[in-house]
Amino acid sequence: METKVISSCGFSNYNKENQSKIVVLGGSFNPPTTAHLALMKAAVDAAGAQLGLFVPTPFWYVEKKLAKTGHKEETLPDELRIELLNSMCSGDKRLAVDSCELQRQKGERSFTYETLEKIQEKYPESQVLFLAGSDKLHIIPRWHRIKEFVERFGIMVAKRQGEMPETVISNHPFLSAHKDAFTVFTVPDWLDTISSSAFREKLRSYDLSAKGMVTKDVWELLKKNGKIPKVIDRFREEYDFLSNFYPSELDYKGLHFLNAEAAFQAQKCLTKEEKMQFINLPSNKSKRLGRQVQLRPDWEDVKAEIMEEIVRAKFLQNPDIAEKLLTTGEIPIIEGNTWGDTCWGVDTRTGKGNNLLGKILMKIREELKLQKKV
Incomplete structure (x- = not known):
């Protein structure tokens, strides 16, 4: 991957003479999200800029902020x-990363003016534009060296739905006097739903939709560096035994079944004769037949309890897979799926779901641990 970090010690491979406008976006980028990427691209497009620079704050500053939470x-x-920012920028040659802020010593104060001044020194022929949200307009007049700031640099103002930054600028004496320094542009509404803090919060709760908040490359790098919590979210390959479709025979309420799925689907029926239709069926045919039978009237009230009993029987009657379940330790178990089952599992496309089967498996795992201690 081409490195596009710009530090005080060197430059990227961009030709400064061809730069007329540079958009600068500062932040923690912990981690960088698709919202950061979309915001920068929208600003670069709106300004007609040739370069968009992401300027991350130093570790100690980010750590100090997160310590408060x-x-x-x-x-x-x-x-x-x-590295994450570089990977995110790799698909657009207009985007790069400047590491000048990372050289600040712990506790050293930093002002946006000085940061932009450093960037301006690298690109003396370019107009430097600072990217800010419209919610910052009310504090801009209090910024360090603000008069020099607006005379020397431009400010790109991101406008979201329902916001009226133009009105704020025109109604404020200082802002209106320097209105030529501001460029207002509109950003997509969905940007408000994605942030680094929201991403981290989702990871804490093992919400699979977090993956959609960053680019594929960023996700893979986070995973490679051990920043994505270990979670079992697919009942395949080494974890196929967790699935009710796994061929583990069991006895349940006087009948012998070839798999847990058959045992579960059979309980939708009230009579023994109807249930016996399932005893010799593989899991896929059991599920298909289960959609055709007449449901017992109390099914929705009892299905969770029945599922727990059957899954417990599956593991208690099959010591080999019970041992496999124990080897998963404390890893969260999520029945991730792409077919929209939000009752027994979690829809991996949205991160939504009750994950009842996953919770049952984790409950039985704890029971097995206690039994082993006795």
């Missing part, structure tokens, strides 16, 4: 955040 251990190292 009790999650400072989630602070990503500077080197990793740079």
